[in-house]
Structures are given as C-alpha cells and as structure tokens.
Amino acid sequence: MLVNIDTFPTLTSWLPIAADSDFPLQNLPFGIFSPSASASPRVGVALGDQVIDLSALLELGFMDEVYFKDPSVFYEQTLNDFIGLGQDTWRAVRLRLVELFRADNPTLRDNEAAKAAVLFDQNKVKMHLPVHIGDYTDFYSSIEHASNVGSMFRDPSNPLLPNWRHLPVAYHGRASSIVISGTPIRRPKGQTKPDNVEMPVFGPSQALDFELEMAFVVGKPTQMGQSVAVAEADAHVFGFLLFNDWSARDIQRWEYVPLGPFLAKNFASAVSPWIVTLDALAPFRVATPTQNPPVLPYLQFDGLYNFDIHLEVGIQPENGAETIVTRTNYKYMYWNYAQQLAHHTVNGCNINIGDLYASGTISGAEKGSNGCLLELTWGGKEPITLADGSQRKYLADGDTVAIRGYALKNNHRIGFGEVSNKLLPAAN
C-alpha cells in the first residue's frame, strides 16, 4: 500500500518527533552521512532527531518494494547517482519511508534489532557535502538586496541597473570551495583599496560578511543546446537547501569591476546538509511578487514558484550567546527559481545533476530583514549590537554564523536544519 505524502499532512510516525522538528514524516530530506568518524559515507534521510540509513534499510530487505536499477547508489559519497535514477525513484523512496515509519505500521516499529541498524542520532553522525557540485551559479534575485547594494556601491538615486528588472542577473561562482555546515571558515586575505590611500594594500579582510541564501540542486541534466522552459523547470529540480555565500566586502568593492565578484566570494560558501525535495515544499508554494515591467515571453510563468520559507541568521560570538540578527522570507524573491533556470539555459548552456543555483542574498523590505551585514549595518555605518553587548560592523574572528529556515502552515512544519560555520582568524 503506497501513500501519497501530499494528501497525508497529518500522518504521524511511530518514531518520537518533536512538534517543532524540522524533519517530520512529511519532509524526509536526503543527505550524505557517516554513522561515525571512521565509517564510510552513505545516503541518509532525516526523520525527527534521527538519520535513516538507506543503505542499511536496503540490506535488511526493507526497500524491496522499491525497484532499484542500481542499489549501490546508497553507498556513494554523494547523492548524484541516486538523483540520477530520476524523480519517480526519489518519490518511491520517500513514499516507502512514509509507509515504513507511519505510526500504524509494525514492520520496523517492532523490530528493535533492525531499528538499531537503521537509525542514528543526528547529533552523533558526521554529515558530508550532499552532492558533487559540477557548477555553481549565484543569482542576485532579491530586489531589496540589489537595491540596497546598488545604493551603497553605486548610485542611491538609481540603485538598480537597467537590466535588473528584465533578467535574473547572475554570475558563476567557485564550486571547489563549497563546504558543508560545520566546516570552519578561514578569514581570507586579499587586496583592498581603502578610500583614504592612493595605492591598494594587502592583508586580512576587514569586512567579512555572510549572505543568507537558498539554493536549488539540479535533479535532471540537459545537453548543450537544450533549454529548459519555465514550465519544465520543476522536472529538473531535485530540491533546496540553505546557502551561506561568505563574502569579503572590502575585497569585493575593489575587484568587482568590470567582471564581477571573484576572490571576495571564492574562499568559501557553505550549505546545509539536508536537501529538501520539491515535493516536501509543495504545500508552501506562493505567488511571485508582481514583475513590472512585464518580462519577455521566455521568462513568463503560470503558477506558484515562490515558497513561504521563514529564514533567520544567528551570530554567536566565541564563548557567547547567539543573537538573531535578521529574519526574512524566501517568498520575497523577485525572480523565482523556474525563471532562474529558464534564463540560465535559454542560450543552450547545459546543466548537470548536482549543479547548485543559489538565490543571491535574500532581503525583505523592512529594517532587520536584510540578508547580510553589508545591508544590516549599511556598509558598516550603523553597527548592530549583539546580546553580549559587543558590536558588529562585520564579522569578528570566532563568530559562528548560523542560517536556519523552515516553512510552516496549519501546524505543518518543513524545515531545513541549519548551515552553521565558525570564522577562524586569517592564516599567518
């Protein structure tokens, strides 16, 4: 008996799951984990405060109801091969998990030995980068963010460049330096040019920032020359995760003309470990803000392509308490992910499974809803005060930055966990 997840929003599991858990039975996001430091990576799914080991489930015969062309995908170091099996398989696996873990199914519930082999405490496992990322693109799709940055970097009276409302501006980023939540980030050194000096100087960045973003992971590839229409985008998206696009504002300001950000960004970006599927996010679809002027036909869409996802960023100083410094929402995005993908491929650029497409910094219209310190402190002019009384224009060594996100509707919560990384001092 297969269940349809979307029609069972109130289905509960025999596994104890806290009411405010990010990972109820309706979520079932995919990731790569090792049960212990010495164990090999494998595919896992988050449920409550546990990780379900799909490779163990398969070995014990609990996945026999799902047909796998190649069961070795559950023993891989990334999700790419599993994703490559296609949307029908992702769905079949999630439905099988709902079936196995629903409260009224005794199969696994009453089998203590199997449970011990299959379930691992999330706090005790080691999470890995969930996908091999062939290419990573960063969009710039929040109109509030683009307007704020344009005001500070260029012209406050005309902050948006002429192309901004006509296409989702983006640039290619560095794939090699994308790391998993928990990886320490080293403050980068680089070339900057302070306003008060004639020549550029070299040293540790003095304006280190986070950028609150979300990213989607490609689930179905295209060939060169092929385009993905807006209406086809969903078939090419595996899911979403949280993304912190660590940024050095002083390096960025000096280097970014005319070819865009480079060393200001490529020292590190970080992702949350669990990829939440499009299916799990379906109940939280909302309309995209009105786009004015109207966009060209290849960017027009029909349907709900934004998501109502609450987002927040906490900064925790070394040995201090965390302060939430911003609260915002993914629903504010001016350009939606279907438009991003359609634009990216309209010229025939090919995409691969595991490619990452980040939203760009997500800012709201209100003060305190901006997705980076550059905006929150208005270029360092208006420092924010943390719970311990210390002030921040930009990040201090030892700060831990955590981005968290969840969707919530009728007590139904689908969360992303967090991407949390500590900033280390620059290398000697």
Next chain:
Amino acid sequence: MLVNIDTFPTLTSWLPIAADSDFPLQNLPFGIFSPSASASPRVGVALGDQVIDLSALLELGFMDEVYFKDPSVFYEQTLNDFIGLGQDTWRAVRLRLVELFRADNPTLRDNEAAKAAVLFDQNKVKMHLPVHIGDYTDFYSSIEHASNVGSMFRDPSNPLLPNWRHLPVAYHGRASSIVISGTPIRRPKGQTKPDNVEMPVFGPSQALDFELEMAFVVGKPTQMGQSVAVAEADAHVFGFLLFNDWSARDIQRWEYVPLGPFLAKNFASAVSPWIVTLDALAPFRVATPTQNPPVLPYLQFDGLYNFDIHLEVGIQPENGAETIVTRTNYKYMYWNYAQQLAHHTVNGCNINIGDLYASGTISGAEKGSNGCLLELTWGGKEPITLADGSQRKYLADGDTVAIRGYALKNNHRIGFGEVSNKLLPAAN
C-alpha cells in the same frame, strides 16, 4: 639510460616527423583519444602525425622502466588520475617516450607488430576533452584587450578601470560547456537591448565572436586555506592548451553589469586536444612586460613567466577557403600565469587537478593582432574582408573558427595543434 629532454633539442625520432610538425620528440603532449569511434578512451601522446597509445605501450611491457603505482590511469576517460601521480611521473613518462622513439633505439623501431598496436594516425582517431574540469576561471590579462574593450564598452579616454594594473582581473566561468575541438557550436539565443529601442528583445545573438586565449591546467591541488606563492606556481601547473572563449557580444553588453559576463559566455568554450607540458615549453620562456605601477609583494616575481608562442586565428566560411584574421603572441600578456595562480589562491581558494585557468583574450598592440572580432572590427564598425570577398562584423552561421599556436626557436618548434569549431545556426 634516461635522456634529459631539455638538453637534447636536436634529438630525432625513427618515426618520420615533418620539419614543421607541432609534435616533435621534444613536445610529447598528453591527451585522451579513442583509436576508433567504437573504442574506449585512453591516454595518448602526440608524436608527428601519430598518437602513441600509452595503455598499449604499458600492456606490451614497454613502460616497465617507469614505475606506476596504478597503471589503470592510462585507461581512464580523462588525464586527471594520471596527472595526480605527480610531476616526477609525467617527466618519467616523457623521458621514457624519448628513449623509445629516439632514432638510434631499435626496441620499438624494429618491432612492426608492436608499432601497429601502439601508433595511430592522428587523422583517424577521435579526441576527447583531456581533463575533467572541476572549475574554470577566465582571466583578463592582456592590457591591449582590456584597453580596447574598456574603450568600446565604457570610456575611451580612460579605458582601464583603477584596479586593472594592481591585480589580474578574472571571473569564474562555466565548466559544463567546455568542449573539445571539433564540436559544433550552436549560435545562442538570448536577451539583448539594441540602442535604438526602449525594451530588450529576445532572439539569436547578432554579434557572435571568438576569443583567442591560452589556458593552463592545474597539476597539483591545494587545500582550502592554502595559497600558492608565485615562486611555487610551476609545481602546480601540468601544462597549457589553446582556448576559444566563444562570446555573444550583444548579450554580454546588456547583461554584464554589475556581476560580469554570464550567458554571453557560458553556452560554449572550446579547447585544443593536446596539453603541452611546462617542460616542453621551457626553452621558450621570456620576460613579462614591465608592470607599472609596481605590484604588491604577493604578485612580485623573479624569472621568466611568459612564453613566446605565435598564435593565429583562421575563419573558414561554409564551403570557402580559410582567411587568417589575426596573428598575435602569448608573450604580450601583462599578467603572467604564476601571478594569476598566486592571486587566485591568495585568499585560500583551493584548486584541483584539471582546473582550467584561461588567459583572457590575447591581443597585441598592432592592428591585426587582436584576439577577437569585437576588437578587429571595432565593435562591428570596421568589417573585415575574407578571402572569398565576404565581410564579417561578427561570425556568420557555417563559419569554422580555428585557433593555432606554436613556439619556434632555432628551428625547434613546439606546437599546440588547433582548436577548431564550426558555428551552427541557432536552434528553432
């Protein structure tokens, strides 16, 4: 008996090699080829008009003098694992090949059966992309090119932006759409905004261009947080190839502010099939042009980091004869590859084997030595005339663009072959 390649510039092979061949015994560049359309890819080395099959050499016992931790590297679909064996192994393989193919060594020369198993006509094999490219970066290191583009896109009286002489400007490009010479290129469609209209329009690019570049391939990785000093750069470079950074100028002009080129470039880039090692290029090292003002200490260098490499581009219309439209030289580069690598990693950005770092368009100071049509026709204002009498502002459907390059000194020629691709009409 091992020979030192560099001390034997006049050594000849028993294999007949034309005097003007790009691939004498002193070159021995690496690539990936299939002997026939149905045969699997493997590692090859170019010699004269032949390809040496390293996997066959190994199987026949001719590589026993070289110690391999893992001989399977010769049966891989890319060079990455071979490159990962390290510089000592690359050198040992090249020296062993010199030994086997030098005129006075009968071992292979007089073994017809072995020769038939090991040598393949370059005109009959299928070449593949030589490396898996994790990340691709495009620099902007020709001062002539940057000045010309700055004049046309921005301000003729002040074409170079303030940062240009202080750091090698670069941006991240798309790795997925880098293809091997011979792959047809589809004219991209995209959004542009002609000067005479109010709103942007959508359609096939009307300003399709080539960019004559060279690129180096990373031979030794770094960890995140690690930097490569200028003096250490050579240890991280496997070799060089020719690179055509196909560009749609009308898309670029509209999209590129503020985050740099995106769809104007990521529909396709193309590489030549053979990677010429740093060792083979050693005799052609020349000084970098004087850098004024002096650069920051992390970019200062001591030694010869440019190469005297003659470069040219030919355009061949459909069913027509080829016209050489530009001749230039890699030695003109203002920023050298060691500086590019040092700058790229000074912030701790990690690099991987197979990463590609392209030079940016290579232009000389003279008219007719510019590396792209944008400059050669001055933005389409001064069309060039081909041998068949037809004119070009930008490329026409059916044009084949070939970039070729070689170094020449005392009758000693080390060449790169070519990267040649035909432009197909835009998709319907």
